[in-house]
Amino acid sequence: xxxxxxxxxxxxMYGINAAGHRTKDALIVLHEKELNVVPGPTLADKVRAVDGxxxxxxxxxxxxxEGGWQ
Amino acid sequence: xxxxxxxxxxxxxxLNVAVSMECLTPLSPALQVYNSGIDEFEPDRSLTPSQFWPxxxxxxxxxxxxxxxxxxxxxxxxxxxxGVDITTLQDWTNLYEIDNTAGNYRGAITIKRNVLPTQTFxxxxxxxxxxxxxxxxxxxxxxxxxLSTEDSSEDAYSLSIGDDQIIQYNPFKDKLHLYxxxxxxxxxxxxxxxxxAATDENAYLRQIPVTLFKAEVAMQSGYxxxxxxxxxxxxxxxxxxxxxxxxxxxxxxxTLDLRLVTKSDxxxxxxxxxxxxxxxxxxxxxxxxxxDYNCRPTNGTGINPGDIxxxxxxxxDSDGNVVECPANIIKIVWKTDSATITGQVHNEGQSTLFxxxxxxxxxxxxxxxxxxxxxxxxxPMHKYAVDENGDFFTDENGNKFIFN
Numbered sequence: 001x002x003x004x005x006x007x008x009x010x011x012x013m014y015g016i017n018a019a020g021h022r023t024k025d026a027l028i029v030l031h032e033k034e035l036n037v038v039p040g041p042t043l044a045d046k047v048r049a050v051d052g053x054x055x056x057x058x059x060x061x062x063x064x065x066e067g068g069w070q
Numbered sequence: 071x072x073x074x075x076x077x078x079x080x081x082x083x084x085l086n087v088a089v090s091m092e093c094l095t096p097l098s099p100a101l102q103v104y105n106s107g108i109d110e111f112e113p114d115r116s117l118t119p120s121q122f123w124p125x126x127x128x129x130x131x132x133x134x135x136x137x138x139x140x141x142x143x144x145x146x147x148x149x150x151x152x153g154v155d156i157t158t159l160q161d162w163t164n165l166y167e168i169d170n171t172a173g174n175y176r177g178a179i180t181i182k183r184n185v186l187p188t189q190t191f192x193x194x195x196x197x198x199x200x201x202x203x204x205x206x207x208x209x210x211x212x213x214x215x216x217l218s219t220e221d222s223s224e225d226a227y228s229l230s231i232g233d234d235q236i237i238q239y240n241p242f243k244d245k246l247h248l249y250x251x252x253x254x255x256x257x258x259x260x261x262x263x264x265x266x267a268a269t270d271e272n273a274y275l276r277q278i279p280v281t282l283f284k285a286e287v288a289m290q291s292g293y294x295x296x297x298x299x300x301x302x303x304x305x306x307x308x309x310x311x312x313x314x315x316x317x318x319x320x321x322x323x324x325t326l327d328l329r330l331v332t333k334s335d336x337x338x339x340x341x342x343x344x345x346x347x348x349x350x351x352x353x354x355x356x357x358x359x360x361x362d363y364n365c366r367p368t369n370g371t372g373i374n375p376g377d378i379x380x381x382x383x384x385x386x387d388s389d390g391n392v393v394e395c396p397a398n399i400i401k402i403v404w405k406t407d408s409a410t411i412t413g414q415v416h417n418e419g420q421s422t423l424f425x426x427x428x429x430x431x432x433x434x435x436x437x438x439x440x441x442x443x444x445x446x447x448x449x450p451m452h453k454y455a456v457d458e459n460g461d462f463f464t465d466e467n468g469n470k471f472i473f474n
Contacts, residue, residue, distance in 0.1 A: 001112040003117055003118070019121055020095040020098070020178075021095070021118065031097065031112075031113040031114075061117070
């Protein structure tokens with residue numbers, strides 16, 4: 001499963017409920033299935049639509065170690 | 071002068087409270103999936119937690135309660151894991167958060183803990199609603215939610231057979247059956263080369279390759295195969311090698327003698343050695359095909375006055391081809407009609423040799439005729455030859471005889 005660090009405002013604009021998610025400032029962590037509601041033919045397109053960056057599980061764990069994540 | 075005071079109160083209706091549990095993260099639900107092949111939880115709650123909200127609805131029949139969504143006034147909120155206050159459980163430290171804000175989601179729990187496939191946790195919420203109208207406190211308790219995890223790698227075990235799931239046996243195409251018939255009737259000499267050549271995909275001896283996959287990898291060991299006959303929706307009979315139509319059962323193949331089957335459904339189950347829980351299974355069926363054919367006598371010559379016996383042989387064709395040794399698969403019964411005897415039965419087989427006098431044929435113009443014909447049907451499945459006690463008839467090597 002892949003994960004995305006996305007723009008929180010963009011994500012909520014597409015109907016993703018931010019409740020329960022890990023956040024930092026304007027960023028939010030989502031998993032790939034949560035992007036199903038975002039329009040786009042591919043996962044990469046959906047990620048772009050929420051100003052996101054795609055990570056593997058191990059990569060995002062490293063990224064979140066930077067701190068500041070709720 | 072002031073009178074005595076009489077205190078009166080507003081008579082409020084009691085509060086009706088309902089609690090329902092809602093998962094605020096439906097794509098990170100209570101049931102996780104664990105893929106042991108890559109050692110990952112999907113989703114991983116440390117990255118995308120699950121959040122559950124005990125939604126408290128309150129109202130009074132007299133309309134005096136205005137805070138219908140009552141989470142914001144909850145007090146003494148506690149979450150319990152298997153009946154124990156979560157705050158007292160060391161192994162849950164830092165793996166959950168309870169919403170203490172004054173908002174609508176007050177009391178919601180965010181769970182960051184991944185649950186192993188071997189674990190199950192039952193969580194419920196308790197809190198207190200204070201009703202200032204009546205000066206009472208109401209304890210609310212939610213239903214339980216069960217946190218559990220499915221091991222996708224184990225569930226990814228799958229069985230596959232290297233054959234159609236509906237196997238059709240057509241005796242007309244069975245060269246091995248024909249080979250056996252010819253050998254048994256002395257028409258040819260048995261050779262292993264000829265037998266091997268006759269053993270193709272249409273042969274009655276059907277080896278069905280079985281493969282157990284774990285994810286996409288074919289397993290080579292660590293499991294056994296069991297075969298069951300499906301008798302009904304929940305009724306199965308285990309079959310073993312050597313019984314009924316089952317010739318052999320190995321971890322990689324099941325061999326059936328299709329001559330002994332008209333129609334049957336089977337269930338293959340893989341029993342994995344280090345797991346009692348998982349039994350991947352697969353169903354398949356075997357059907358006998360009844361192919362169209364034509365069969366007719368071939369001797370068109372007349373009867374000479376001195377003839378005593380009459381010989382005839384049947385010709386059968388099917389699907390545009392002459393059927394070789396048709397008595398192998400078709401029951402052919404020879405019959406005659408004459409002016410005096412109708413339906414005189416002579417013998418069964420591809421050819422006939424009968425005494426003409428037996429037919430009732432006459433010697434005058436209006437009765438010196440004979441209709442010769444065959445009545446045919448495709449032979450049914452074979453059965454084991456048993457005596458009245460159910461004991462099998464066998465050859466000198468213990469091979470059971472079958473017949474049809």
